[in-house]
Amino acid sequence: MQAFDALIVDCHASTLATGHGWGLIADAAIGWRNGLLVFVGPREQLPTDAVATSTRVHHANGALVTPALIDCHTHLVFAGERIAEFEQRLEGASYAQIAQAGGGINATVRATRAANEDELLAQSLPRARALLADGVATLEIKSGYGLNLESELRMLRVARRIADTLGISVRTTFLGAHALPPEYHGRADAYIDMLCAEMLPAVAASGLADAVDAFCEGIGFSPAQTRRVFARARTLGLPIKLHADQLSDLGGAALVAAFDGLSADHIEYSNADGVQALARADSVAVLLPGAFHCLGETQKPPIAALREHAVAMAVATDCNPGTSPMLSLRLAMTMACTLFGLTPLEAVIGATANAAKALGLADRGRLVPGLRADLALWDIAHPAALSYWLGGAGALQVFSAGEPLFCNSAGE
Ligand code: DI6
Numbered sequence: 334m335q336a337f338d339a340l341i342v343d344c345h346a347s348t349l350a351t352g353h354g355w356g357l358i359a360d361a362a363i364g365w366r367n368g369l370l371v372f373v374g375p376r377e378q379l380p381t382d383a384v385a386t387s388t389r390v391h392h393a394n395g396a397l398v399t400p401a402l403i404d405c406h407t408h409l410v411f412a413g414e415r416i417a418e419f420e421q422r423l424e425g426a427s428y429a430q431i432a433q434a435g436g437g438i439n440a441t442v443r444a445t446r447a448a449n450e451d452e453l454l455a456q457s458l459p460r461a462r463a464l465l466a467d468g469v470a471t472l473e474i475k476s477g478y479g480l481n482l483e484s485e486l487r488m489l490r491v492a493r494r495i496a497d498t499l500g501i502s503v504r505t506t507f508l509g510a511h512a513l514p515p516e517y518h519g520r521a522d523a524y525i526d527m528l529c530a531e532m533l534p535a536v537a538a539s540g541l542a543d544a545v546d547a548f549c550e551g552i553g554f555s556p557a558q559t560r561r562v563f564a565r566a567r568t569l570g571l572p573i574k575l576h577a578d579q580l581s582d583l584g585g586a587a588l589v590a591a592f593d594g595l596s597a598d599h600i601e602y603s604n605a606d607g608v609q610a611l612a613r614a615d616s617v618a619v620l621l622p623g624a625f626h627c628l629g630e631t632q633k634p635p636i637a638a639l640r641e642h643a644v645a646m647a648v649a650t651d652c653n654p655g656t657s658p659m660l661s662l663r664l665a666m667t668m669a670c671t672l673f674g675l676t677p678l679e680a681v682i683g684a685t686a687n688a689a690k691a692l693g694l695a696d697r698g699r700l701v702p703g704l705r706a707d708l709a710l711w712d713i714a715h716p717a718a719l720s721y722w723l724g725g726a727g728a729l730q731v732f733s734a735g736e737p738l739f740c741n742s743a744g745e
C-alpha cells in the first residue's frame with residue numbers, strides 16, 4: 334500500500350497556514366495523493382515506510398517550498414504592444430490623453446481584432462510561460478481587447494488554450510466593459526445595452542468566462558453603466574470583479590461590495606466607506622503596483638484602512654500592454670512592499686491565499702492537507718526573499734495538482 338503518490342523531502346516549507354504567519358517548517362516533507370496534499374510537516378513525523386512506499390520521491394536539496402503563486406489579475410492575451418505610447422508618456426502625455434486620442438486600450442483592440450486565434454495564442458503563450466517560470470500555477474486572464482462578441486470569445490478561447498497547452502490553471506474573466514469600441518463612439522449607453530442584451534448571455538452560455546469585470550472610470554464606464562453590467566452578470570450567475578477607483582474615486586469599491594463581488598482591483602482612490610463596504614462584503618482588495626508605477630501615480634491604495642478593517646489584500650501583475658507590461662509576480666510583490674508598504678509576509682499571502690480568494694478558489698493558496706498540491710520550489714532560505722529581489726532566478730520547480738509543470742535547469 335503506497336503512502337503517497339509523491340513525496341518531497343530535503344526541503345523547508347512555508348505553509349502560510351491561517352494564523353501562523355510564515356508557518357515555517359525546517360526539514361519538512363510534503364506528500365500528496367490524487368493531486369491533493371495529505372502530509373505537510375516535519376520529516377521526522379512521516380510514517381516510517383513513507384519513503385519506501387511512495388511512488389515518486391523527490392529530494393529537494395534544501396529548497397524552500399511555498400504554495401505555487403497565483404496571479405489573480407492579468408490581461409495577458411493581446412496582440413501587439415504599445416511601446417510608442419510608453420515613449421509618449423515619458424515625454425509628458427497622460428494615459429487619459431492617449432486614450433482620448435484613440436490610442437490606449439483601443440490601440441490594442443485594433444491589433445487583437447486583427448489577429449486570428451492561433452496568432453493570438455502564439456503571442457500570448459510566452460507571457461504565460463514567463464509567469465509560470467516565476468512560480469505561478471494559477472492565472473487569471475481577462476478579455477477586453479475584442480469588444481465585440483466574436484473577438485471577446487476568441488480571447489477567452491485563447492485563455493483556455495493557454496491552460497491546455499501549459500497545464501497551468503486559468504480562470505477567465507469577461508471584460509467587455511473595458512473601453513468603448515470605435516463603432517460605438519459617443520454611444521456608451523448603447524454599447525452597454527448591447528453588452529447586457531447580447532454579449533453577456535452569449536459569453537455565459539459559452540462557458541468560457543468564470544467572472545465578469547468592468548473598468549469603472551472617467552475614461553471607462555460610469556458607475557450607473559457598471560451597475561447595469563453587474564446586475565445582468567448576477568442574473569446569469571457570474572461573479573463580479575471591478576477595476577475600481579484606479580484614477581479617481583467613483584465609489585467603485587462600494588459598488589463591488591453591493592454586488593458581493595470577489596474583488597475590487599487597483600483602489601488607489603477608494604474612500605473610507607468603500608473600504609468598510611469591502612470588509613462587510615468580504616471582497617478582496619487586489620493591489621496592482623505595476624500600473625501605479627508605470628503611470629507614475631502618487632495616490633496610494635488605503636493600506637492602513639484595509640488593514641484596520643481586515644480586508645484581504647492580494648497582489649497581482651495586471652500584465653497588460655498599456656499600463657503594466659509586467660511578467661513577474663515576484664516583482665509585483667516587491668513593489669507592493671516598496672511602493673505601498675506591504676510587509677513581505679502580506680505580499681506572499683497576497684500572491685497565494687488571498688489571490689485564491691480573489692478568484693473564488695477555496696482549494697489552493699496554502700500548504701494544508703486537503704488543498705491542491707500546487708507547489709513552487711525556490712532556491713532561497715526564507716520566503717521573505719520572494720518579496721525582496723527585483724528580478725533574478727524564478728522558481729526551481731512548479732507543480733499543479735501534484736503534476737510537474739515547470740523545472741528550470743538548476744532544479745534538475
Ligand atoms: N486598467 C488597467 O490597468 C488596464 N485596464 C484597465 O482598465 C490597462 C489596459 C490597457 O491600457 O491596455
Ligand code: FE
Nearest residue numbers: 406408576651
Ligand atoms: Fe487591469
